[in-house]
Every structure is written in structure tokens, then in C-alpha cells.
Amino acid sequence: MTTAPSNLTPMTDLTRLGRPKSVAVRKFRERLIVGSLAVAATFSIFVTTTILVVLARETILFFRFPDVSLGEFFGSLEWNPLLGAEKHFGIWPLVSGTLLVTVIAASLALPLGLITAIYLSEYAGSRVRAVLKPALEILAGIPTVVYGFFALMFITPVLQKLNPTLEGIGTPESPISFGGYNALSAGIAMGIMILPIVCSLSEDALRAVPRSLRDGAFALGGTRFDVSVKVVVPAALSGIVAAFLLAISRAIGETMIVALAAGGMARLTANPAAEVQTMTGYMAQIFGGDAPAGSVEYQSSYAVGATLFCITFLLTMVGQYILRRFREEYD
Amino acid sequence: MAAARSASTRLFQNRAFLWLCLLATNLAVLALAILVVSILWQGWGTLDWDFLRSTASRKPENAGIIVPLWGSVWVCAICGLVALPLGVGTAIYLEEFARRTRFTRIVQTNILNLAGVPSIVYGILGLTAFARMFGAFGSGADAGIELGDPESLFYLRLPFGSSVLAGGLTLMLVILPIVIISTQEALRAIPPSLRAGALALGATTWQTVWGMTLPAAVPGIMTGSILAMSRAIGESAPLLVVGSALFLLATPNNLMSDFSVLPLQIFNWAQRPQAGFHDLAASAIVVQLVVLLAFNGVAVFIRQKLQKPLL
Incomplete structure (x- = not known):
């Protein structure tokens, strides 16, 4: 008794996918x-x-290390491992620097990206798409170090031109006056960097909404605005939120822009004109050769890296959960 | 429900939103235009053949990019040679062979998560796993095990140290999830009827994949792979961590050579205080963007010309 059906063997020759071979x-x-x-x-x-x-x-x-503890890492509000006699390792200044730059980037890129996505998916004809899509793809392909250079050499000088106008705004301790390194410049460049991510992922989500929904809304007398904003966007909301989260997590993990344009001073501030240091910026500074291997400063960058990894991992997981849990299924 | 609005209000809203859309869209295009023009403006003057052929120098007028240019070629070649087979193989396994078990679901979720890991974290991994090999062969810069002559092409040492091999493998980790995900998408786009046809003729699963599915998916896979490689060309943070050399006078001659890559050279020059180096950084960016545009152009060409509609 054979288990393999013998009539399968001659069939193989018909497939012409290679010389006939024994079954074994x-x-x-x-x-x-x-x-x-x-x-x-x-x-x-x-x-x-x-x-x-x-x-x-x-x-x-x-x-x-003797002068480091978990309590200080999450409890201290100071991060100065390289300067001064007394070293402090409190992660919050680095987290707040990251947050400040990310918030600036997100408040620029999320609305602009979503609106561009709505335009591309609901309004634009094929001629406009033929120009716009490649432009966004080029933006998406530009290396981040180029954005960093752009921030340092173009955005920052432009912002510095605003300094005379801004005099007197802000508190005496943290005046709104742009120096050579500042959070706003890095944030704007990062916003341009994540814009194509927001845009293309949101557009995918909008395009996945079935046509029948739009037809129904048009049949009820909705304008194109009503249809896009009140029907299509809510239907695609899970995909849009996931796109936002992905873009934010990309901004948090971005290194070269902040290493070039945001500066190297870790401090707790919400002033966009201030020099700040992000988690990635600190790691680039240390691994770029500012501390000898094995020293406490060097080792601290691993703890910063672990914190960064946890944050981005959490964001990715939340994004995937939202995609799975809140996806609207039509068909 | 909102209160009923008059027809004129609704039409005005509609019009206003369209203007908002056009404004937002034009801002994106404007940003791209300003970026390109400002960099061309700054970098055009110092861009010539000598710039492409010279090594590092302390004087801006003598410095060039031949070393980082070759460094990029070596590192990206290693990265592609490892990442593409590994990534495409993983995607084929997940799409064509694996049953939907708990294990494959974990692998799938894991790949999506890896795609979200910041590239500098891959740098840490590359530094520990490739450059230092967990300290298994002694620590520090001195090699634990050496094979061959340091000047020859076939020189090898363990741990790899801050070499082109360590750099290339680190970049491989960065682009691997991208290659896997884009290949999976390309395979998913192949209609199931093609597979059913081959299977009905008695082909095994592998014969179906090799003879039917894979050839049909090649344009999609190539587009994804080229985009992943262009990501690798522009990536610099992980290589900064692995430890690229900043002042090199010789191009790499074997897998264990020190290296620099173009984006890191840009980073290095942009950080210097002298304005002369800033212009050089802009020139290097122009070279980098031309290379990237060429890559993207090939990807677009493949997408437009080779991708025949199936069914």
C-alpha cells in the first residue's frame, strides 16, 4: 500500500517547472x-x-555604577553627565527635549499631512496626483541628515531674523530669542520629514473606504466637503490614527536632525527658542566620541537607548492595536 | 446632528476647504523646493571633479568625498547582499508556506515592531553584536582572531571592529523589516488563481512559488528593494554608533577596512564651525541627492514599465 497517490507523478511533467524527478x-x-x-x-x-x-x-x-540609581534616573530633574563636578542622571530633561521637538513636528505635519491626504484621495485629479505623489516620494526619500543641515543652515538663520521682533516676549529666565541651536528649527525640519509618512499612510486609509459610502453621502445631497470630512475621514479614522502614531514614533526616534540643529544642552523647558537635547541627540553625542567606552557617561547612553526603545515600542503596539480593534469593515 | 445649514453656507464651507487643501498641498511642494534650491545655491560653487576625487583634508579647498563615496558603496553592497535574500526568503516563507499559526502571528507582529525601532537602537545592536561580538574575542580595538594579511582583500578578523562589514550588517538590520514588508505586499498582490492553477497541475508549493508566484512578483519586489536600499544609502545614525572613522585618506580595500559614508561626512562637515566646510557639506548633499534620485528613478521606471496587470 502506498500513501502517495501514484497518479500525481506523471502530472509533474505537464507543469514544465523543471526536469522530472523522483518523488523522494x-x-x-x-x-x-x-x-x-x-x-x-x-x-x-x-x-x-x-x-x-x-x-x-x-x-x-x-x-x-556607584552614583547612579533607578530612583535618580526617574526622580531627578537634572541631566548633566559631561559638565560640572557633580553628575546627575535624571532622564526627564532628555524626555522633555524629545517631546518638545516632537510636538512641534507633529503640530506641523499631522494637520498638513492629513489635509494633503484628503486632497489627494478625494479632490485631486490624475494630473495633480502625477505631480504631487512624486514630490512627496522625493521628500520621503531625502536622508535625515539633509533635513538636519537644512534646519541648521536655512531655518535657524530665518528664525534668527525674527529675534528683534520677538524682544520682550517670554520670561527673563527663558527669553524667546533664537540661538544657533534651538528646538523650533529642529522641530520644523522634522515636521517636513514626517509629512510624507502621515500623508501617504492616511491616503491609503482614506482610499480603502469603499466607494458606496461616498455615493450614499452624495446621494443625500452632501457637498464634497461633507462627504470627505464627515463620512470618509471618520470611516478611515483607525488608519489615520495609526499613521499619526507611526509618524510620531518616527519623530521620537529620529537622530541626525536633532543632533545637528537642536543643540547639546539637556534641560527641562517648553521654550521653542531654547537649545535642548533629545534622547537620540544625547546618544549620538556619546557614541560619536564624546565619552570613553566603559565610563558612566558612556554606559548611561544605553539606559537612554532602552528608554527610547520602550517608548517607540509602546507607540507601535498601540498603533497596531488601534488598527486591529477599531477597523471598520465594510463589504 | 448639527443644525441645518443654508445651501450658501455649505457651498462656502466646501469652497473654503478646497482652498485649505490647496494651501496645505502647496506648502509641502514649497518646502521641497526651498530645500533643494537653498542647498544647490550653497553647494554648487564647490562642486567639481576634484571634489569627487579628493580625500579628507583640514583645508576646505582641498577636501573631497572619494573615501566616503567608496565607503557608501562597500557598506550598501554588503547590506544589500545580506538583507535582500534574507528579507525576500522570510516574506516567501510567511506568505506562501507558513500556516497561520500562533508562531507566524508572533513573527508577523515582531516584524512590524522591528520596522518601528529607531535606527540608532540598531546602531547599539550592531556595535555590540558585530563590532564587539559581545566581548567574546577580547575587548577594545585589538583583534582577538586574525586571518590573512591586513593589506589583502581576504583579510578577516574577529571581532569585526568598526569595519565596513560591521557597518553593512548593521544597516542590514535597519532595512530588513522594510524588505520583508514590501516583499510580502508584492506577493499578496499576486492573484490566488495563479497559484491555484500551478497547484492544480500537480506542482509542489515550492515549484509554484519558484515558477509562478515569484516571477510575477519580481517587479514589486524590486521596487520595494530599491526603496529599501535608498533608505540604506541615506542612513547615518546607526553607523555613527558603530563607529565610522572621521578622517580617512584611503578607500576601503577589504571587509575589515575603516570606513566613512557620505551622510556621515555631511554630518561631520555640517558640525564644523568653518563656513568653508558647510559649503562642502552642501556639495556632498547634492551628490547624495543625485544618487538617491537615480535610485528612485529606477524604481519608478520598474513600476511603470515592468508591472503588467495580472488578470
Whole structure:
């Protein structure tokens, strides 16, 4: 008794997908290929595990240093590992710097990106799309270091021209006066950087809304504005929110713009004209060669990296959850 | 429900929103235009053949980008040679072979998460896993194990140190999720009837993939891969962490050579106080953008010309 149906063998010749082979050879080859593909697929799990292990191990080594503690890391409001006699390792100034730049970028890119996406998906004809889509793709492909250069060499000088007009605004301790490094310049450049991400992902979400919904709204007498903003956008909301979260997480993890344009002074401030340091900016400074390997400053950048990883990981997970949980299914 | 609005209000709203749309859209295009023009303005003057052929120098007028240019070529070649087979293989396994089990769901979620990991975190991973190899072969700059002559093409040492190989493998980690996700999308776009046809003729799953699905998906896979490679060309934060050299006079000659890449050279020059180096950074950006435009152009060409509609 044979388990393999014998009538399958001659059929193989018809497929012309290779010379006829014995079933045993074919099965062996198949298993070998599937096995190696499965190994490739497992590699991604291996990468994640290694990231977690490396970050955890090095962060623990950081907290073993005598003048460092978990309480200070989350409790202190000062971060000055490189300057001064007394070193402080409180993560909040770096987190607030990251937040400040990210908020500036998001308040610029999220509305603009969404409106552009609505325009592309609901209004624009094929001629406009043919110009606009490549422009956005080029923006998406520009290396971040170029945005950093643009912020430092173009946006900052333009902002500095505003300084005489802004005199007297802000408190004496933190005047609104733009220096060579400031959060606003980095934030604007970062906003331009994440704009294409917001736009293309939101547009995908808007286009996925079935035509029948639009037809129904038009049939009820809605204007194009009513249809787009009151019907299509709410229907695509889960995709839009996920796009926003992805863009924000990209902004939080972005390094080269803030390393070039935001400066290197970690401080707790909401002043957009102030020089700030972000988590990524600090890591770039340390790994770029400002501290000897094995020192407490050097090791601290792993703890910062772990914090950064946790924040972006959380954002990605929330985004995926929203996509799964709140997706509107039509059909 | 909102109160009923008169027809004129609704038409006005409609018109106003359209203007808002046009304004927002034009802002995006304007930003691109200002960026390109301001960089061209600054970088055009110092862009010549000598700039492309010279090595690093302390004087702006003598400095050039030949070393980072070749560094980029080496690093991106290594990155592509590893990331593309690995990524495409993973995608094929997930789309064509794996049953929808708990394990594949975890792998899938994990890949989406990896795509969201900041690139500088991959830099930390590359530094620890490739450049230092977890300290398994001794720590510091001195090599634990050496094979071959340091001047020859086949020189190898463990750990890799801050070499082109370590840099390329680190970049591979960055673009791997992008390659996987874009290949999966390309495979998903192939109609199931094509697979059903091959399977009905008695082909095995692998024969179906190799003979039917993969050839049909090649344009999509190539477009995604080229975009992933253009990401790799512009990526600099992870390589900063792995440790690229800042002042090099020789192009790489084997996998263990020190390296710099174009985006890091731009970063380095932009950070200097002298204005002369800022102009050089702008010139280097022009070169970088031309390379990227060429890559994107090829991707667009493939998408337009090679992608035949199936069914």
C-alpha cells in the first residue's frame, strides 16, 4: 500500500517547472528549501531578542555604577553627565527635549499631512496626483541628515531674523530669542520629514473606504466637503490614527536632525527658542566620541537607548492595536 | 446632528476647504523646493571633479568625498547582499508556506515592531553584536582572531571592529523589516488563481512559488528593494554608533577596512564651525541627492514599465 497517490507523478511533467524527478528527491529538496526559509523567518525573532538582551544587560551595568540609581534616573530633574563636578542622571530633561521637538513636528505635519491626504484621495485629479505623489516620494526619500543641515543652515538663520521682533516676549529666565541651536528649527525640519509618512499612510486609509459610502453621502445631497470630512475621514479614522502614531514614533526616534540643529544642552523647558537635547541627540553625542567606552557617561547612553526603545515600542503596539480593534469593515 | 445649514453656507464651507487643501498641498511642494534650491545655491560653487576625487583634508579647498563615496558603496553592497535574500526568503516563507499559526502571528507582529525601532537602537545592536561580538574575542580595538594579511582583500578578523562589514550588517538590520514588508505586499498582490492553477497541475508549493508566484512578483519586489536600499544609502545614525572613522585618506580595500559614508561626512562637515566646510557639506548633499534620485528613478521606471496587470 502506498500513501502517495501514484497518479500525481506523471502530472509533474505537464507543469514544465523543471526536469522530472523522483518523488523522494523532490520531497527532500522541498523540505530543505522550506527549512531554510523558516530559518530566515526566525532571524527576525532573533534580532528582537538580541536587542532586548543587549539593552537590558548594558542598562543594568549602568545602574551598577556607584552614583547612579533607578530612583535618580526617574526622580531627578537634572541631566548633566559631561559638565560640572557633580553628575546627575535624571532622564526627564532628555524626555522633555524629545517631546518638545516632537510636538512641534507633529503640530506641523499631522494637520498638513492629513489635509494633503484628503486632497489627494478625494479632490485631486490624475494630473495633480502625477505631480504631487512624486514630490512627496522625493521628500520621503531625502536622508535625515539633509533635513538636519537644512534646519541648521536655512531655518535657524530665518528664525534668527525674527529675534528683534520677538524682544520682550517670554520670561527673563527663558527669553524667546533664537540661538544657533534651538528646538523650533529642529522641530520644523522634522515636521517636513514626517509629512510624507502621515500623508501617504492616511491616503491609503482614506482610499480603502469603499466607494458606496461616498455615493450614499452624495446621494443625500452632501457637498464634497461633507462627504470627505464627515463620512470618509471618520470611516478611515483607525488608519489615520495609526499613521499619526507611526509618524510620531518616527519623530521620537529620529537622530541626525536633532543632533545637528537642536543643540547639546539637556534641560527641562517648553521654550521653542531654547537649545535642548533629545534622547537620540544625547546618544549620538556619546557614541560619536564624546565619552570613553566603559565610563558612566558612556554606559548611561544605553539606559537612554532602552528608554527610547520602550517608548517607540509602546507607540507601535498601540498603533497596531488601534488598527486591529477599531477597523471598520465594510463589504 | 448639527443644525441645518443654508445651501450658501455649505457651498462656502466646501469652497473654503478646497482652498485649505490647496494651501496645505502647496506648502509641502514649497518646502521641497526651498530645500533643494537653498542647498544647490550653497553647494554648487564647490562642486567639481576634484571634489569627487579628493580625500579628507583640514583645508576646505582641498577636501573631497572619494573615501566616503567608496565607503557608501562597500557598506550598501554588503547590506544589500545580506538583507535582500534574507528579507525576500522570510516574506516567501510567511506568505506562501507558513500556516497561520500562533508562531507566524508572533513573527508577523515582531516584524512590524522591528520596522518601528529607531535606527540608532540598531546602531547599539550592531556595535555590540558585530563590532564587539559581545566581548567574546577580547575587548577594545585589538583583534582577538586574525586571518590573512591586513593589506589583502581576504583579510578577516574577529571581532569585526568598526569595519565596513560591521557597518553593512548593521544597516542590514535597519532595512530588513522594510524588505520583508514590501516583499510580502508584492506577493499578496499576486492573484490566488495563479497559484491555484500551478497547484492544480500537480506542482509542489515550492515549484509554484519558484515558477509562478515569484516571477510575477519580481517587479514589486524590486521596487520595494530599491526603496529599501535608498533608505540604506541615506542612513547615518546607526553607523555613527558603530563607529565610522572621521578622517580617512584611503578607500576601503577589504571587509575589515575603516570606513566613512557620505551622510556621515555631511554630518561631520555640517558640525564644523568653518563656513568653508558647510559649503562642502552642501556639495556632498547634492551628490547624495543625485544618487538617491537615480535610485528612485529606477524604481519608478520598474513600476511603470515592468508591472503588467495580472488578470
